[in-house]
Amino acid sequence: xDQVTQSPEALRLQEGESSSLNxxxxxxxxxxxxxxxxxxxKGPEFLFTLYSAGEEKEKERLKATLTKKExxxxxxxxxxxxxxxxxxxxxxxxxxxxxxxxxxxxQVFP
Amino acid sequence: GAGVSQSPSNKVTxxxxxxxxxxxxxxxxxxxxxxxxxxxxxxxxLIYFQGNSAPDKSGLPxxxxxxxxxxxxxSTLTIQRTQQEDSAVYLCASSVSGSPPYEQYFGPGTRLTVx
Numbered sequence: 001x002d003q004v005t006q007s008p009e010a011l012r013l014q015e016g017e018s019s020s021l022n023x024x025x026x027x028x029x030x031x032x033x034x035x036x037x038x039x040x041x042k043g044p045e046f047l048f049t050l051y052s053a054g055e056e057k058e059k060e061r062l063k064a065t066l067t068k069k070e071x072x073x074x075x076x077x078x079x080x081x082x083x084x085x086x087x088x089x090x091x092x093x094x095x096x097x098x099x100x101x102x103x104x105x106x107q108v109f110p
Numbered sequence: 111g112a113g114v115s116q117s118p119s120n121k122v123t124x125x126x127x128x129x130x131x132x133x134x135x136x137x138x139x140x141x142x143x144x145x146x147x148x149x150x151x152x153x154x155x156l157i158y159f160q161g162n163s164a165p166d167k168s169g170l171p172x173x174x175x176x177x178x179x180x181x182x183x184x185s186t187l188t189i190q191r192t193q194q195e196d197s198a199v200y201l202c203a204s205s206v207s208g209s210p211p212y213e214q215y216f217g218p219g220t221r222l223t224v225x
Contacts, residue, residue, distance in 0.1 A: 031211045043217050049211065049213055087153070095166065095168075097168075
């Protein structure tokens with residue numbers, strides 16, 4: 001069964017304290033791995049798509065990487081406005097649906 | 111441009127009543143998805159429409175759930191005889207197409223509370 005696991009469940013950082021969020025997956029035929037940001041009471045906001053192992057993408061303080069078993073979302077020198085839940089999802093096999101992890105709730109304190 | 115819109119934003123209903131949730135996708139997007147997000151849980155796929163193809167209904171949890179889409183525009187998710195376990199946020203997403211993997215853009219969701 002296709003599965004996505006995110007860790008940690010929650011992460012508290014001081015402003016400027018860099019860290020990484022993990023997304024491990026077990027799927028048959030990965031077609032794409034997606035990262036989203038979700039603020040309270042809102043729908044997920046698209047951040048990145050990664051297609052193959054070794055790929056990396058960056059956006060401001062965020063950098064996403066992908067291996068054959070997991071993806072990392074690196075946050076460099078975070079700011080309080082980076083506080084949100086970060087969701088990882090995969091698209092696999094011959095289906096177009098996304099399979100989501102349960103997310104990492106990030107809090108950045110000034 | 112305009113994003114995905116959903117209505118209502120909140121819905122409170124009594125157990126046993128039917129509810130209809132609406133989704134307006136981004137113009138030009140042929141693929142439309144419905145997901146459910148229960149408190150403290152990940153998003154759960156419900157149903158997927160792609161153009162004129164038969165919808166993928168594999169995620170619908172019971173026959174009380176159904177959805178329709180008119181062409182490549184509005185979709186309606188209907189829940190009949192609502193139960194308390196149906197309480198969740200229902201999210202709609204659209205993408206340019208179903209393949210190759212394209213990012214899905216989400217609406218703000220409809221928060222359904224069954225009392």
